[in-house]
Amino acid sequence: MRIAVLSGKGGTGKTLVTVNLAAVSKESVYIDCDVEEPNGHLFFKPEGVHEEEVSVKIPEVDDELCNGCRKCVDFCNFNALARIQNKLIIFDDVCHSCGGCVLVCPEKALAEKEKVIGRIQKGVSDQVSIYTGILNPGEASGVPIVKKLLAEGDSEIAKPIFIDCPPGSACITMESIKDADYCILVAEPTLFGVHNLNMVYELVRLLERPFGVVLNKCLEEENPAEKFCLEKDIKILGRIPFENELGILNSDAEIVANKSNRYRKIFSSLLDAVIKEVSHAATSDS
Amino acid sequence: MQQLLILSGKGGTGKTTVASAFIKLSGARAYADCDVDAPNLHLITGWDAEPEKRDYYGLPKA
Numbered sequence: 001m002r003i004a005v006l007s008g009k010g011g012t013g014k015t016l017v018t019v020n021l022a023a024v025s026k027e028s029v030y031i032d033c034d035v036e037e038p039n040g041h042l043f044f045k046p047e048g049v050h051e052e053e054v055s056v057k058i059p060e061v062d063d064e065l066c067n068g069c070r071k072c073v074d075f076c077n078f079n080a081l082a083r084i085q086n087k088l089i090i091f092d093d094v095c096h097s098c099g100g101c102v103l104v105c106p107e108k109a110l111a112e113k114e115k116v117i118g119r120i121q122k123g124v125s126d127q128v129s130i131y132t133g134i135l136n137p138g139e140a141s142g143v144p145i146v147k148k149l150l151a152e153g154d155s156e157i158a159k160p161i162f163i164d165c166p167p168g169s170a171c172i173t174m175e176s177i178k179d180a181d182y183c184i185l186v187a188e189p190t191l192f193g194v195h196n197l198n199m200v201y202e203l204v205r206l207l208e209r210p211f212g213v214v215l216n217k218c219l220e221e222e223n224p225a226e227k228f229c230l231e232k233d234i235k236i237l238g239r240i241p242f243e244n245e246l247g248i249l250n251s252d253a254e255i256v257a258n259k260s261n262r263y264r265k266i267f268s269s270l271l272d273a274v275i276k277e278v279s280h281a282a283t284s285d286s
Numbered sequence: 287m288q289q290l291l292i293l294s295g296k297g298g299t300g301k302t303t304v305a306s307a308f309i310k311l312s313g314a315r316a317y318a319d320c321d322v323d324a325p326n327l328h329l330i331t332g333w334d335a336e337p338e339k340r341d342y343y344g345l346p347k348a
Contacts, residue, residue, distance in 0.1 A: 008324040010297010037295045167297045168323025192302070196324040 001278055002157075004180035004209075006165035006173060008196025012188045013216035013240065016250055018164040019043045020257040020267040021274070027127045029161040031153045033176040035118060035133035035142035040164050042253040046123025046130040053119050054133075054145045056097040057112040061088045065109035072101035072110060093140040118145050120152065129156055142166070146175045169203040177204070182278045183211040184237065187225035194224045201232065210281035211235075214270065217242040235277065238270040287316070306330040 005018040015032075019040050022030040032040040059072075059081070066088050073081045073088075080095040081088060092115060102110045118135040133149045135142040153161050165176040177183055183204045187197040197213070204211040212235035215225055219242050229236050240246070246263060249256045256263040292305045302319075305327060309317050319327035328337075 009326070010324070011299065012297075037297075039296070170323050173323075191329055192326040195326060195329060199324060 001182075001275075002161045002163060002180045003182050003184060003274060003278070004163040004165055004177040005184045005186060006177060006200050006204075007167065007186040007188075007193075008169055008199040009188070009193055010167040012193060012196075013186045013214075014167070015039050015043070015164055016216070016240070016256070017184060017186050017214055017267075017270075018162045019255055020263070021271050022128050022160075022162040023126075023255045023257045024264060024267045024271050025128075025160050025162070027159050029129045029131070029153050029156045029159050030164065031131045031133075031149050031161060032164045033133060033146045033149060033172070034164055034166045035135040035145045035149075035172070036166060038132045038134060041121070041123070041130055041132045043255050044123075044125035044128060044130045046121075046125045046132075049121050049123035051119050051121050053116050054148050055114040055116045056095075056144050057099060058092050058095050058097065058115045059090055059099075059101050059110045060113045061090060062109045062111070063087065065107045067107050067109075069106065071104045071106065075100050075104045097144070118142065120145060120149055122152065129153075129159075142172050143175050146172055150176070150179065169199045173200075173203065174207065177209055178207060180209055182274060182281060183209045184274065185211055185213045186216050187213055187228075188217045189215065189219065189223040189225050191224060194228050197225055197228060201234070210277065212237040212274070212277055214238050214240065216240045237273045237277065238266065240266060302326050302330065 003021070005014050007014050018030065022028045030040055030044065032038040068083055068086060070083050073083055078094050078096055080091050081101055099112060102112055116136070117139045118133065121132045121134070123130045131149050131153050133142065133145040135145055163176055163180060166172050185197060185200050185204065187193050213225070213229050214237050215223060218239045226236065245260070246256055249259050257267045290308065292301050294301050305317070308314070309331060317327070319325040
């Protein structure tokens with residue numbers, strides 16, 4: 001069972017929800033796909049951490065062999081190659097590592113080299129396996145790291161897998177949720193929260209993923225995110241209160257469900273609600 | 287024109303709040319919301335007139 005947690009806006013509580021759901025699930029897997037700013041490990045403080053580099057394949061030209069035919073330049077959909085002043089220039093950051101230029105080169109002047117773009121770490125915290133993706137600063141895309149993380153996490157597919165997604169609704173978020181059995185959208189009660197909730201709402205519908213919303217930072221007053229859910233007939237999975245105690249614990253990188261019985265209950269019932277929805281989605285699929 | 291850039295690693299730290307306050311206080315002549323995945327600045331600053339919209343064409347090249 002793969003559960004992805006996402007939100008358009010940053011700081012709405014994706015990591016809070018993902019970390020605590022994994023913690024109340026006992027035996028589970030937590031995958032931090034927010035590779036630009038992974039924070040989940042700060043809560044779990046995993047032990048026995050193994051690290052592995054992630055690299056992509058980038059073309060390399062042998063200037064002696066290149067005859068300037070430009071077949072590679074014409075082939076590349078991303079304009080990652082250009083021939084300027086009788087020299088082939090390769091733009092690593094634009095390259096999508098498809099390897100096509102190497103195949104089309106009639107002179108065999110192009111070869112692939114590995115370029116390290118980041119790393120993944122795997123560790124254990126209590127009964128939770130922790131996978132963290134880290135993209136090196138300045139790199140264009142964390143998608144290869146997310147792919148690697150999710151493939152590694154699948155080795156433990158017998159356990160529930162909780163995926164902490166990056167903010168936004170672009171490629172890397174799509175990659176993070178594309179094989180998810182269920183998506184949890186975390187929304188905060190602000191106009192910004194609603195505006196960005198709408199973006200991820202459109203994304204999960206586009207990818208036809210079953211989903212529900214968790215309302216975070218709930219106060220007594222009117223909640224624009226809740227209003228949005230009611231208008232669109234979106235399942236509300238649970239509510240997390242806006243409270244000092246929770247805020248302080250979470251800011252100190254404590255797992256709130258392990259620190260307070262009340263918060264443990266909130267996340268346990270949220271987990272029950274999610275599991276119920278997942279089994280419901282599975283039956284309606286078949 | 288001098289350009290001031292506002293950034294943070296983590297989401298929800300207050301980039302848009304700080305940017306909108308500086309825009310107001312400095313009487314900025316131009317500003318840009320580069321958070322194209324989840325743009326919000328316009329919700330604070332509003333529009334004086336209906337914005338002109340243009341499609342942005344990415345790849346593949348025509």
